[in-house]
Amino acid sequence: MLNLTYYTRDNCQLCNEGKLQIRLALSELRDNVVKLTEVNIDNDDELQEEYMVRIPVLSDGGNVIQEGILDFVTIYDYVKDNYR
Template sequence: MLNLTYYMRDDCALCNEGKLQIRLALSELRNDLVQLTEVNIDEDDELQEEYMVRIPVLSNGDEVIQEGVLDFVKIYDYIREHK
C-alpha cells in the first residue's frame, strides 16, 4: 500500500484541481492500494514555510511525485508502478 501525502491549502484553485486529478487517478485504480492524507499547510508554520510557493505537492514519504500543476497521467502511472 502507498501512503501518499497531499500538501494543500484552502482557497487554492491549483489545490482544488490537483485534488480532482488525484481522485480521477484513484478512481481508475483499486482504492485499497493507496492511503491519501491531505495536509493543510496553513495549520503549520514550518510546512507553510517549506511548501508555500510549491503547493499543491503530492508526495510518497520524502519523494515528491508532483508539485504545482498536477496531472492525472503522472499520478496514475506513479501509483501503478509503485503499488
C-alpha cells in the same frame, strides 16, 4: 498500500484542481491501493516555509511525485508503478 500525502492550503484553486486529478487517477486503480492524507499547510509554520510557493504538492514519503500543476497521467503511472 501506498501512503501518499497531499499538501494544500485554503482558497487554492490549483489545490482543488489537483485533488480532482488525484481522485480521477485513483478511481482507475484497485480499491485500497492508496491511503491519501491531506495536510493543510496553513496550520503549520514549518510546512508553510517548506511548501508555500510549491503547493499543491503530492508526495510519497520524502519523494515528491508532483507539485504545482498535478496531472492524472503522472499520478496514475506513479501509483501503478510503485504499488507494493
